[in-house]
Amino acid sequence: MIPASVQILHWSHYVAACLFALGLFGFLIRKNAIVVLMCIELMLNAVNLILVEVSMRSGHPEGLIFVIFIITVAAAEAAVGLGIILNLYRAKGTVNIDAFRELQG
Amino acid sequence: MREVFFMIFSVFTVLAALGVVVSRHAIFSAFSLVLSFFGLAVLYLLWGSSFVAMLQILIYTGAIVVLFVFVVMLLDLKKEETLDSAKTGPLVLAGVSVWLFSLLVLRALNRATFFKSTNIEAASDMKSISTLLFSKYLWGFEILSVFLLALIVSACVLARAEHMERKADQ
Amino acid sequence: MEFLLLGMILIPLLGSALNGLILRSGSPTRTGTLASAAAGLSFIAAVALSWNYLTTGEIVTASFEWLRVGSLDLNWGFRFDAITVLMSLVVTGIGTLIHIFSVGYMDEEPTPYRFFAYLNLFLSAMLILVTGANLPVMFVGWEGVGLCSYLLIGYWYEDIKKADAGLKAFVINRIGDAGFLIGIFMLFQIFGTVDFESMKQIVDGSGTLNVRWLQFAAFFLFVGAMGKSAQIPLFTWLPDAMAGPTPVSALIHAATMVTAGVYLLARMGFLFQVSPDVSHFVATIGCATALFAASIATAQRDIKKILAYSTVSQLGFMFVALGVGAYSVALFHVMTHAFFKALLFLAAGTIIHGLHGEQDVCKMGGLRKHFPVTFITTTIAVAAICGLPPLSGFFSKDAIVFAALTGPYGSPYLWAGLSLASLLTAFYMSRFYFLVFFGEYRGDAHPHEGGWAMKFPLLDLAIGSAVVGFLGMPHGLHLLPNYLDQLLVPTVPGWEESHAFLTEIQSMGVAVAVACLGIGIAAFFYLPSPARSEKAAGKLLAIDTILKNKYWVDELYEVLFVAPFRFLSGIAARFIDPRVIDAAVLFPSRLARAGGTLLTFIQSGSAQFYLWIMLTGGLLVLWQALKGLIV
Structure with missing residues (x-):
């Protein structure tokens, strides 16, 4: 199932790829807005994983700094996103994203 | 020994991520998320970047997921709102396209020569991070704090909007 | 001198603009007087220029740059030479008289400024036509008079039939114009220029021209003349054009516009001289038209229609003259015809005005008591058109008939055809004369003659009809020199008389006899009362019906x-x-x-x-x- 060309990668890359894939899949499939946000966090963490691994392996700490930034921004973004979701709930009474299609057409 | 731990915790993380995606109720997704973050933190520790692991626990599990749990509790979601009836068609399609995408991503990663070096333990992360953070990336650091301020303000405004609405109703 | 030339053309234009765009007064007297003054000034300018030409022989020209594209070098060129003397005097002189007449005729018109503006505009366009030094400028005038003809025929546009008549005139004219333009293009291809003087010099000079192409070009020019001067087959607009006010019929469709075709062929005479086939064709068409129209005229009841078909017929005469190569004779007839035909139309106008709109001759009769001045002047005009000496019509018509026999492209058949046409002319004109003025009055209106504005032009034109003939006396009589010939010699090709079975004097005798015969027949049928004619018409019902319905050409x-x-x-x-x-x-x-x-x-x-x-x-x-x- 795994093609030959990707076999020389480190195992953590596979983990990150799995995490990212799962996050993407969840984003596309789930209808609950909050869960969708969680999937976004998952994708971000996948990226973090790769960054930390490469940074530690190669000895360049820039990766870690980038990770710090990502974590910070992700946190803030999650907060604001949840605030929006709360407002949406107050407007429509549900968090099902199919209910928010005002921009259709 | 280390290898075993690596293996165990990476599997653990992936399984927890799976839990996030397939859970019926949003609260279970939140709990699975905590578990996956925890697994990641352990992985970071195993690689030697204790600072990042600590940040991960503090911020991600300690703040973000807490926020998520707050909101899930606040919204008092009923059963209909948690049950997502995804049809098989989109499901399969999503799965296939995501898998293909991942393959391509891996391929792309493979072409990057950056990943080819093999030494694991470099310097301790704390010292190197702080040196860089306050010299080379000082600008980013400061701007990030301003950015955070902006986000705080926006979160307050969003909360206030609710408040205003409530006041208008009365 | 150039100012006079330009002034002659532009003063009527100015008068038209003043009347039509600025003043717009509702009083016929005021607008009419302004328009007549403009026409009169134009006439004075024409007289001055003519005097200048006659005494000094100077050809006054004016030229402005128009187009310079590739090998085409086109100018707004105007020239005042011998032909222009004749045409401009006729146009402005008779034009002024008709303007004066219109003041009286249009006295009940609510918006007379329209009429007089168009009339002045027409005058200006006609002058551009006859003073143009090259074909395009002439064509501008050509189109201009066509436009004014349309505007004036359909003047009372609220009546859809009248508006349609104007449209018909314009469309048929357009067909002719298409031919005209093709002719101009061909001439430009052949000569590289369309200036009259230049073309004339080329034709007179070298002998190595492609005669076939020249003939084609000449033919197409004649197509244009066919449309404008109402020859077969493009003549059907002229009778319908009688829907316009009578002064319009007098000016445009008797004296000036319809003679533009004749003018064109005379100007391009040097071209037709070297195109024998086309000239034969022109003469044949002219003769056929003369006969055809004359025959229709004998059965018409509308007073203006009689005169309209008469005009078509007389134009046919002129084209015969052009076709056989006697160009100066054709122009002579243009001049005399202008006088007596305009007079006839104005007389008809007076009668119609006096009878408050009645136009059927069968409802007239015995009007010589009610319209004395009109009666006297009409007598002179009718005698002229029938060809009775010593009036002008006799000299010009006889000259044409004789030229048909002896001209460079003449033939006895043409002579016979024209003589027959002259017989018919005498007949139907006398019929008109007797039906209108003699016998008992058969209508029910209260006839009265018009004011001095309407009488004065009649008298002037009558004097002209009588006297003008003496300007072009034929050589054969050895009485007076042919002033007209002398005038036109440098501009228009001359012609040698070939010997035929008649001398000039004998031909004149035949012509007079034919005229008297025609008058006599008409007198027999119509003089005491129209009863005899009605009996005859009953016996000849088939012919009568065909003629009344104008051969169903329309x-x-x-x-x-x-x-x-x-x-x-x-x-x-x-x-x-x-x-x-x-x-x-x-x-x-x-x-x-x-x-x-x-x-x-x-x-x-x-x-x-x-x-x-x-x-x-x-x-x-x-x-x-x-x-x-x-x-």
């Missing part, structure tokens, strides 16, 4: 040309325009709109859907980027 044209054209236009308007052209034009827009509507599904408003699209796109991009590397 109906024939309707079937042959108008109806199919209308049918095609209908198809174009109802089918081709909306279904084919609009569909083709709207097709891209409709396609774009449909495509747009089709693509709106992409904006679903759902973030997940958008990520879907992004995923797909990203897949494609990555796949392309890493092509060939995935096993």
